[in-house]
Amino acid sequence: MLSEHSGAVQRPQGAEEAVDGRSARRSRGRAAAIDAVLELFDLGELRPSADVVVERAGISTASLFRYFRGLDELYRAAFEEQVARAQLLARIDAPEDLPLDERVARFLAGRIDVYESVAGVGRMARARAVDHDDVAVALDLARGRWLVQVRQVFAPELAGRTRAEARSLAAAVDAVASFEAWDLLVGARGTPRRAVEAHWTTALTALLA
Template sequence: MSESSTERHSDGRIARGERTREAIVEAHAELLREGVLKPTAKAIAERAGISPRTLWINFKDLETLLEATTAYWLDADAVLRTPIDASLPLAARIDQFCRQRALRLEHLAPAARSAVLGEPFSPALAAARRELIERLRRDLLETFPAELSAAGGVDGALCIALMAAASGMTWSFARDDLGLDVDAGTAIMRDTYARLLGA
């Protein structure tokens, strides 16, 4: 086999491996969206159209798979983020922030429900939660800089209260425990933000 043919063969193998890994992660995500909170390797492999052995060839253990899956959800969350102009009137910023936050929380909800079960035992899931908390903090600082600066910054009670009001746990309480729809959950978040920010 010529050097060129060897390189093409190697590139093709790498590309196939990447497609297989992507199919596994997508299969895992699909099962979470369908409410399967702890999908088995067999279920993930079947959904991806591969054998369990192939799954574990591509991901050496569950933690490695969770690292890839959390990266998938975090990447998707980042795509949904749109910067909000901090010079807009406060009411407009609150409305835009809460609408966007609800969209992102609703998108992440299937993964969040599953993560609750595994987070105490998974560094990947714990790291993903920390990253999402930091994203929320950064979004608040960029959207409400003047208000937060006047109220103690990121360590102030106002910032902490705003984070709590827009957290995944609060969204889950509204959607899953109280049975509210997305519009009602968003309205409650918006009203809470208006009260906290004095809008």
């Protein structure tokens, strides 16, 4: 007699464990490759080769190209991973309950924390976006999230303005505290963080007050 479960395919426990083990190894390998690329970006290697990546990640070249279809996909995955981490650093809870000066201070501190942590991948993305559409799309999405943050944090100051005025003001605030502005001040001119915060505080307060 057939049991009521005879129609179901029963996978042996050992086979399930083998599949789980492969999935875990794949996840660890992907993560190692992404972390290696991010470290290399931070060291100034904006186009690291597969050989350099696998040596730093401790994986084989064959494994690398099982995890990613090519280096461009790996670079994009590293960029997206860093963007996800950045969202946590820049988060401001219940900004509507804070006075303007405190919102400005938290907003700027969060952005600079992010820029300091993503400098390498940020430079990579901007360099490669010129001739890599997938990186350009990912970069545009990240920039869109930054603009959304401006609108959320400074919603009281944007309210009551015309749509065009609010859009222009949000864009100006976002540009003042952008990665590009930070990289010019810090990367090119060596401006200390405290001075950057002071310059940006003055500019944002003038725009928003």
